Amino acid sequence: MQGPTRERRMSIDALKAISIFGVLVIHTLGGGFSNLAIGSFDWYSAVFWGSLIRFAVPVFFMCSGSLLLDPEKEISFKSLYTKYIPRILAALVFWALAYEAYDIGNAAIAAGSFDYNLVIASQKNMVLFRHHFHLYFLHIMILVYIFLPVTRILVKNASKPELNYILAIWFLLGIVFPRLRQYYPFSLLSGIPAQYGINMTYSAVGYGILGYYLHRFRPKKVLPMLLIFLAGFAVTFGGTIYLSLANNRNMTLWEGMSPGVALMATGLFGFLTCLFDDKSSPGPVRELSLASFCIYLAHDFFNQILRYKDIMIHNFKPVLVSIPVISSIVLLASYLVYLVLRKIPLVNKYLI
Numbered sequence: 001m002q003g004p005t006r007e008r009r010m011s012i013d014a015l016k017a018i019s020i021f022g023v024l025v026i027h028t029l030g031g032g033f034s035n036l037a038i039g040s041f042d043w044y045s046a047v048f049w050g051s052l053i054r055f056a057v058p059v060f061f062m063c064s065g066s067l068l069l070d071p072e073k074e075i076s077f078k079s080l081y082t083k084y085i086p087r088i089l090a091a092l093v094f095w096a097l098a099y100e101a102y103d104i105g106n107a108a109i110a111a112g113s114f115d116y117n118l119v120i121a122s123q124k125n126m127v128l129f130r131h132h133f134h135l136y137f138l139h140i141m142i143l144v145y146i147f148l149p150v151t152r153i154l155v156k157n158a159s160k161p162e163l164n165y166i167l168a169i170w171f172l173l174g175i176v177f178p179r180l181r182q183y184y185p186f187s188l189l190s191g192i193p194a195q196y197g198i199n200m201t202y203s204a205v206g207y208g209i210l211g212y213y214l215h216r217f218r219p220k221k222v223l224p225m226l227l228i229f230l231a232g233f234a235v236t237f238g239g240t241i242y243l244s245l246a247n248n249r250n251m252t253l254w255e256g257m258s259p260g261v262a263l264m265a266t267g268l269f270g271f272l273t274c275l276f277d278d279k280s281s282p283g284p285v286r287e288l289s290l291a292s293f294c295i296y297l298a299h300d301f302f303n304q305i306l307r308y309k310d311i312m313i314h315n316f317k318p319v320l321v322s323i324p325v326i327s328s329i330v331l332l333a334s335y336l337v338y339l340v341l342r343k344i345p346l347v348n349k350y351l352i
Contacts, residue, residue, distance in 0.1 A: 008280065008281050008286060008289075009276070009277055009278075009279075009281070010276040010277070010279040010280060010281040010282075010285065011215075011272045011273045011275070011276040011277040011279075012063050012066060012067065012289070013281040013285045013286050013288075013289035014272050014276060014281070014285050014289075015059050015062075015063055015268070015269060015272055016059075016060065016063055016288075016289040016292045017285050017288040017289050017292065018056075018059075018268070019055070019056040019057070019059045019060055019063075019292070020056070020288065020291075020292040020295050020296060020331075021053075021056075021327065021331060022053030022054075022055065022056030022059075023053075023056045023057065023134075023296060023299075024295075024299055024327040024330050024331055024334075025049055025050075025053045025056075025323060025324065025327045026050065026053060026054070026056060027134065027299065027300060027303055027330075028303065028313065028323055028326050028327045028330065029046055029049065029050050029313065029323065030303075031303060031306065031307045031312040031313060031326075032312035032313040032314035032315065033046050033050070033313065033314075034249070035312075035314040036313075036314055036319065038244060038245065038248070038249065039245065041318070041320075042314070042317060042318060042319035042320075043319075044241070045318060045319045045320035045323070046313065046319050046323065047237065047240055047241060047244070048237060048320070049320075049323045049324070050240075050251075050254060051233060051236040051237035051240055051253075051254070051260075052233060052237070054236055054254050054256070054258075054260075054261045054264060055232075055261060055264040055265040055268055057137065057256050058204075058207050058256050058261060058262065058265040059265050059268060059269060060137070061140075061144070061204045061207035061208050061211065062207050062208065062210055062211025062214070062265060062269050063211060064141070064144065064208055064211070065144075065151075065207065065208025065209055065210065065211035065212045066208075066211040066212050066214070066215040068148060068152075068208070069148075069151055069152055069155050069208060069209065069211075069212040070212070070215075071152070071155070071156045075148060075152065077149065080145060080148060080149070084145050084148075085142060085145050085146070086350075087349075087350050088138055088141050088142055088145065089142070090350040090351060091138060091293075091297065091350065091351050091352070092131070092135060092138040092139070092142075093126070094350075094351050095132070095135060095297045095298075095351070096125075096126060096131040096132060096135055097126065098301075099131070099132035099135075099300070099301075100122040100125060100126065100132075101122075102301060102304070103118075103122075104118045104119065104122060106304075132300065133300075134296070134300055135297075137296065139201075140201050140204045143201055143202070143204070143205070144204060144205055144208060147205050151205060151208065151209060154166070154209070155209060155212050155213075155216075160217060163209070163213050166209065167206070167209065167210055167213060170198065170203065170206035170209070170210075171206075171262065173196055173197055173198045174197070174198035174200075174202070174203035174206050174257060175203065175206075175257055175258065175259055175262045176259055177196060177197045177198075178197040178198075178200070178257060179252065179253075179258055179259060181194065181197060182252060200255075200256070200257045203257045207262075207265070210265075210266065210269075211269060214266070214269050214270050214273050215273060215277065218273055218274060218277055219270045219271075219273065219274040220274065221274065222271050222274045222275060224270075225266075225267045225268075225270035225271035225274060226267060226271055227267070228263050228264075228266055228267035228270065229263070229264050229266075229267025229268050229271060230267070231260075231263055231267075232259075232260045232261065232262070232263025232264035232265075232266070232267060233260070233264055234260075235253070235259060235260030235263065236253050236254065236258070236260030236261060236264065237260075239253045239260060240253045240254060288335075291334075291335055291338040293352060294334070294337060294338040294341060294342070294352035295331065295334040295335060295337075295338060297351075297352065298334045298337045298338070299330050299331075299333075299334040302329075302330045302333045302334060303330060306326065306329070306330070311326065312326075313326060338352060
């Protein structure tokens with residue numbers, strides 16, 4: 001989600017359009033991935049897709065940072081707490097309630113009766129922020145917005161060498177160190193040094209600064225950015241295969257705050273920024289970008305329906321094809337929801 005901008009940049013619209021499809025692929029994989037035999041062609045195909053699009057959520061944070069940290073964009077404390085954060089909270093509450101209602105309804109149909117205890121449990125989930133799994137993105141965005149006054153002052157006054165230093169610290173302590181802590185000899189660390197790593201949620205703020213940096217100091221050549229992306233993919237894909245074969249489905253390198261994923265997000269963002277930052281968006285790209293927030297919020301209803309109908313990747317071979325096909329079906333269905341909701345006053349302003 002983002003606030004209104006003076007003009008749309010094709011790079012941002014293209015990044016959001018690509019990333020929303022990436023999110024759908026990630027969640028499509030969740031339906032049936034564990035049923036694929038490790039080492040089979042279908043398993044390698046799923047690991048390929050799962051690795052290729054892991055940049056999706058980090059890129060969304062980078063897009064937000066590129067737009068919201070721009071010093072030319074005015075964001076006052078008043079607008080932050082009367083417009084930006086309330087909009088996120090309104091969307092979070094509405095969609096969290098919608099998924100709770102969906103779960104209660106499914107349970108009632110399956111049991112043949114209505115269980116009021118589920119309503120009580122649902123209320124607890126709402127109050128304690130135990131919301132539907134993919135809504136964590138909104139939880140993090142609340143923190144990103146809270147930090148905006150700090151990060152905007154930082155990037156406005158920092159020189160390029162200072163921003164380089166900030167991003168280096170973020171990459172080492174927020175991306176690299178947390179992964180190394182899982183492996184020997186770093187796993188032996190205890191006490192204060194073991195706590196040097198930056199929490200995953202706060203690392204999202206670093207992605208925002210990275211997005212602003214790549215916009216402000218736009219890469220001049222696409223090849224280095226492409227190579228960074230490919231290096232990140234090689235680390236993510238190759239590392240996931242190696243760890244999974246050695247340790248039975250080890251997917252730690254798929255996490256958004258992993259080195260390979262960070263390199264992929266950096267490479268893709270820099271690549272498209274270099275190509276399209278000064279160009280206006282064509283209609284379809286702009287439309288999918290505008291719909292991306294609603295698609296993100298609504299898509300898992302359709303994932304659950306497809307799983308109920310047993311339409312999952314392991315049931316349709318080859319998986320190399322079924323993953324993008326099923327993801328495209330979910331994309332289309334979610335986009336139709338957007339077309340309906342955007343016509344409803346207030347809903348189109350606060351909930352999508």
